[in-house]
Amino acid sequence: MTQRLDYLKESPSQTAGPYVHIGCTPNFTGIEIYGGDLGTSMKTGPVKGEEITIKGVVYDGTGTPLRDAMVEIWQPDAAGLFASANETRGQADPNFTGWGRSPGDMNTGEFTFETVKPGAVPFPDGRMQAPHITVWIVARGINLGLHTRIYFADEADANAADPILTRIEHQNRIPTLLAEKSADGSYRFDIHLQGPKETIFFDI
Amino acid sequence: MSPIKPTGGFIPRDRNWQPDALTPPYKTSIKRSPQAALLSFPTTLSEETSPVFGHNILGELDNDLILNYAKPGESAIGPRIIVHGRVLDENGRGVPNALVEFWQANAGGRYRHKKEAYQAALDPNFGGCGRTITAEDGSYEFRTIQPGPYPWPNGMNDWRPAHIHFSVFGHGFAQRLITQMYFEGDPHIKLCPIVGVLKSQEAVDALTALLDMNRTVPMDSRAYKFDMVLRGRRQTYFENRKEGL
Ligand SMILES: [Fe+3]
Numbered sequence A: 001m002t003q004r005l006d007y008l009k010e011s012p013s014q015t016a017g018p019y020v021h022i023g024c025t026p027n028f029t030g031i032e033i034y035g036g037d038l039g040t041s042m043k044t045g046p047v048k049g050e051e052i053t054i055k056g057v058v059y060d061g062t063g064t065p066l067r068d069a070m071v072e073i074w075q076p077d078a079a080g081l082f083a084s085a086n087e088t089r090g091q092a093d094p095n096f097t098g099w100g101r102s103p104g105d106m107n108t109g110e111f112t113f114e115t116v117k118p119g120a121v122p123f124p125d126g127r128m129q130a131p132h133i134t135v136w137i138v139a140r141g142i143n144l145g146l147h148t149r150i151y152f153a154d155e156a157d158a159n160a161a162d163p164i165l166t167r168i169e170h171q172n173r174i175p176t177l178l179a180e181k182s183a184d185g186s187y188r189f190d191i192h193l194q195g196p197k198e199t200i201f202f203d204i
Numbered sequence B: 001m002s003p004i005k006p007t008g009g010f011i012p013r014d015r016n017w018q019p020d021a022l023t024p025p026y027k028t029s030i031k032r033s034p035q036a037a038l039l040s041f042p043t044t045l046s047e048e049t050s051p052v053f054g055h056n057i058l059g060e061l062d063n064d065l066i067l068n069y070a071k072p073g074e075s076a077i078g079p080r081i082i083v084h085g086r087v088l089d090e091n092g093r094g095v096p097n098a099l100v101e102f103w104q105a106n107a108g109g110r111y112r113h114k115k116e117a118y119q120a121a122l123d124p125n126f127g128g129c130g131r132t133i134t135a136e137d138g139s140y141e142f143r144t145i146q147p148g149p150y151p152w153p154n155g156m157n158d159w160r161p162a163h164i165h166f167s168v169f170g171h172g173f174a175q176r177l178i179t180q181m182y183f184e185g186d187p188h189i190k191l192c193p194i195v196g197v198l199k200s201q202e203a204v205d206a207l208t209a210l211l212d213m214n215r216t217v218p219m220d221s222r223a224y225k226f227d228m229v230l231r232g233r234r235q236t237y238f239e240n241r242k243e244g245l
Helices: A020-022 A156-160 A171-177 B201-206
Strands: A051-056 A070-074 A099-102 A110-117 A132-138 A144-154 A176-179 B079-087 B099-103 B129-133 B139-145 B150-152 B158-160 B163-169 B177-183 B208-211 B222-225 B229-230
Touching: A020 A144, A020 B163, A051 A099, A070 A110, A099 A110, A144 A171, A156 B177, A171 A176, B099 B139, B129 B139, B163 B229, B177 B229
Parallel strands: A144 A176, B079 B222, B079 B229, B177 B208
Antiparallel strands: A051 A110, A070 A099, A070 A132, A132 A144, B079 B139, B099 B129, B099 B163, B150 B158, B163 B177, B208 B222
């Protein structure tokens, strides 16, 4: 018998189930506790950079909106710095948390994030990535949380040079990762779990 | 101050170990499972960082589901238990300052939620959610009542084993995890289509907490031990060698 490497296995994931909101956004479900839900606001004061709103809906393979999903986003500030303990490149905007969590609208399932346009962050090899926001989606029926990214349609030059976007085999699916400006000035980023418009999900 | 800084890329997720997206016996997965191949990349700063949650966000009763929704002088009904364990990474190190959130049905198997359709009674003193943040060694604990099994619409008579849902936030967004804890000896474990998405008995065992008589409080609470493992870093940075090995 050889030696063993003795790494532990990651805990297996299980679905968040239909009541993830009880655990992660209890006030949204009417359970008044904690003095409010975490991730409701990404700003704790005046923030630097361009303030933006992102709205979207998570759709299943039949085109039906999910109303029991939870969407979380994580991003750097306008200068490309993360409000994280392991950010070593500088001090992020102290009034910006970089993290948002939304249970979606009770009736329509639409999620809304009031945030700032993220700055660019380098890829491990030093090249700059296009501005993007990391997204994580859990819901009933999703066995393992889904990662994707929001890029911005109005950052065409940066997108064209992005180390990840340029390596995607099916370039015709890239629009699934692009937030587009709507008539009301907000960005639209719908997520399709399945079907012809299926969002590109990341194994990252 | 620890010489080990929690930075560096994460070990890839083992997709042969984690459940697949499409698991037809769990019917809801059928129309909610992506069908295209996932896009694989090494983690970048966007996944290697994550928000920081300070212990100062916690209220005194956040980790006590017996009391955190109860009227003064009253408490939730059901078998009183302590759930405790550690949050570790794949390298076996404790993960400090991890936000751990949990939610569950009451002792009768009923959730406090508008869409809940099970006729078991609500407990007016039980909300069903709590949270805590791990200590320096990755340990956590909370007090609750043992949840009951409940029926759910899938097959015509499917019941969930008793379980507690967990959401865990480590130090990198790539570690983000939601899972469920089951209780040793529950006969529903082997019948449940959601447990059934797990690919091996070893994976089921990894989510099954054992009765821990060493942590019980005599004449008060029994205890269950439940460790959770988050993804680990491929390399560890040292203060005096910032590039890693
Ligand atoms: Fe449940």
